[in-house]
Amino acid sequence: MELDFDKMGGLVPAIIQDYETGQVLMLAYMNKIAWEKTLETGRAWFYSRSRDKQWMKGESSGHVQMVKEVYIDCDDDTVLLKVEQVGGAACHKGYASCFFRKLNGDVTIVGERLFDPDKVYNK
Amino acid sequence: MELDFDKMGGLVPAIIQDYETGQVLMLAYMNKIAWEKTLETGRAWFYSRSRDKQWMKGESSGHVQMVKEVYIDCDDDTVLLKVEQVGGAACHKGYASCFFRKLNGDVTIVGERLFDPDKVYNK
Numbered sequence: 001m002e003l004d005f006d007k008m009g010g011l012v013p014a015i016i017q018d019y020e021t022g023q024v025l026m027l028a029y030m031n032k033i034a035w036e037k038t039l040e041t042g043r044a045w046f047y048s049r050s051r052d053k054q055w056m057k058g059e060s061s062g063h064v065q066m067v068k069e070v071y072i073d074c075d076d077d078t079v080l081l082k083v084e085q086v087g088g089a090a091c092h093k094g095y096a097s098c099f100f101r102k103l104n105g106d107v108t109i110v111g112e113r114l115f116d117p118d119k120v121y122n123k
Numbered sequence: 124m125e126l127d128f129d130k131m132g133g134l135v136p137a138i139i140q141d142y143e144t145g146q147v148l149m150l151a152y153m154n155k156i157a158w159e160k161t162l163e164t165g166r167a168w169f170y171s172r173s174r175d176k177q178w179m180k181g182e183s184s185g186h187v188q189m190v191k192e193v194y195i196d197c198d199d200d201t202v203l204l205k206v207e208q209v210g211g212a213a214c215h216k217g218y219a220s221c222f223f224r225k226l227n228g229d230v231t232i233v234g235e236r237l238f239d240p241d242k243v244y245n246k
Contacts, residue, residue, distance in 0.1 A: 001230050007172075013136050015147055022145030024138055027201045039226075049130075071222035072230065074214050078150045080222045091197050099194035099203045103162075107124050107195065 004077040005032055011047060012077055016090065019068040019082035025090035026098040028057070030079070042067050044081055061120050063087040089114040092121070127200040128155055134170060135200055139213060142191040142205035148213035149221040151180070153202070165190050167204055184243050186210040212237040215244070 003012050011029040018025055030038065034045040034054040044057045044065035058064030069082040091098040093113070100111025126135050134152040141148055153161065157168040157177040167180045167188035181187035188206040195202055214221040216236070223234025 001226055013150060015138055015150060017147055024140055024147065024203055027136060027138060027150075027196065070226040071233075072224050072226055073150065073221040074216050074218070074223070075221075078221070080147055093197050095197070098196040098198075098201070100197070101195050103124055103193040103195055110194075 001072065002076070003032075003035060003072070003079070004075065007077050011049075012079060014044070014046065015078070015080045016044060016065060017080060017082050019084060023097055024099060025065075025083070025085060025096070030054075035079070038067060038081070039070070044083060057090075058086060061087070061092070063089055065090070087115070093117055094120075124195065125199070126155075126158060126195070126202070127198065130200050134172075135202060137167070137169065138201070138203045139167060139188060140203060140205050142207060146220055147222060148188075148206070148208060148219070153177075158202070161190060161204070162193070167206060180213075181209060184210070184215070186212055186243075188213070210238070216240055217243075 010031050013027055014030050015027055016025045028046040031047040034047045037045040045054055047054050064086045065083040067081050067083055071080040089096050094115040094117050095111040095113055100109055102108050102110045133154050136150055137153050138150055139148045151169040154170040157170045160168040167190060168177055170177050187209045190204050190206055192205040212219050217238040217240050218234040218236055220234060223232055225231050225233045
């Protein structure tokens with residue numbers, strides 16, 4: 001199974017979904033190394049564009065994502081992971097999902113903040 | 124509400140999810156025009172990298188996506204649309220979801236094909 005990393009300069013987007021509730025938790029990017037690490041370890045790995053390196057989700061927060069199912073899209077250029085989100089919060093701002101804001105004319109916060117980022121990342 | 128189109132050369136990824144079942148249907152990209160058209164019309168519009176233009180999902184197949192809810196991620200660079208998928212199939216290969224293949228060592232087709240693309244696109 002070969003993903004098409006060429007279309008986006010070495011990256012593919014990965015959609016992360018809660019395997020039990022179906023809630024979409026986040027989107028991040030994988031390079032080839034992150035993709036292979038994800039399959040090898042059963043934990044979600046991504047590529048950070050700002051830091052220019054792969055990293056395991058949760059390596060600093062402890063909020064690891066345990067991969068339950070892996071899907072590939074029809075063009076081989078996007079993946080969907082169904083995961084168990086350890087700690088219940090995928091977003092670095094402390095929410096279960098990064099999509100905690102709803103647009104309906106105005107922007108409304110619809111998610112509940114589960115942790116304080118200052119306490120998790122600056123400990 | 125301003126999305127960050129700069130991070131990816133004028134595009135943001137849009138995750139499309141069925142508003143009733145929670146199934147992730149597809150991922151596509153929006154430029155600023157497609158994003159504004161989506162909000163104005165309540166139908167999903169995307170940007171085609173291969174054709175270098177925005178297009179309304181379903182404009183040739185009739186499989187329009189009626190936008191029910193719009194979410195924005197914590198970095199303002201990804202959107203999540205919950206939609207009603209007209210015709211029940213989002214994938215141009217005839218499946219409900221573009222993620223109709225599951226990777227588990229081997230690749231297995233887990234989706235059911237709902238239409239024949241040759242009949243829908245070459246009519």
